[in-house]
């Protein structure tokens with residue numbers, strides 16, 4: 289990933305996505321924004337107890353920084369629901385009802401996943417000029433939400449998985465992804481992702497799930513950045529419990 293700093297906001301970009309000039313994207317850190325502790329500063333979640341005007345101002349700054357007309361997110365529930373975002377759905381900067389996969393072909397719209405430890409995984413189809421953003425926590429991985437997202441891109445846009453580019457964002461790294469009850473929480477095929485007893489490499493798991501969905505390894509980029517370890521840059525629920533959510537955004541240039 290390469291770092292950018294614009295308007296006091298600091299964010300990262302995947303090289304595999306910035307290769308396409310028609311794509312706008314950013315993996316935002318907590319830098320910038322107007323939220324105060326324990327949400328300081330660029331908190332993008334409306335449902336963690338932060339003041340609404342601060343979250344709205346943070347969202348406005350993010351949208352302006354990327355030059356987008358509209359910024360769309362959803363109430364994330366660790367499910368498999370997807371939402372196809374169009375020019376009129378939703379009408380303005382709004383949260384859609386429950387969805388963990390956002391898709392669009394409409395230029396000027398940013399699809400935002402809010403996260404603090406869960407990964408956001410961005411997908412781009414250069415053949416059909418379509419983007420998707422996926423909220424990918426361990427519960428989503430258990431449900432193979434990445435396979436579901438690729439399937440939805442095929443249905444909605446006719447996407448061919450080998451043509452897709454993917455960026456796996458920051459999340460809990462193998463240093464911190466401890467699951468004491470993994471025998472109950474994870475299916476046996478996940479157990480080989482243990483790096484030491486009880487600790488899992490969830491980045492490699494996502495990469496393998498994308499490859500199983502038909503993507504080429506060479507078109508997948510992984511941030512390999514742990515949100516819990518990087519307190520200065522990222523919110524982490526495991527580290528702080530009461531905290532904000534950073535945003536990962538992808539869209540098509542207006």
Ligand SMILES: [Zn+2]
Pocket residue numbers: 460461462463464465514515516517
């Ligand atoms: Zn860590």
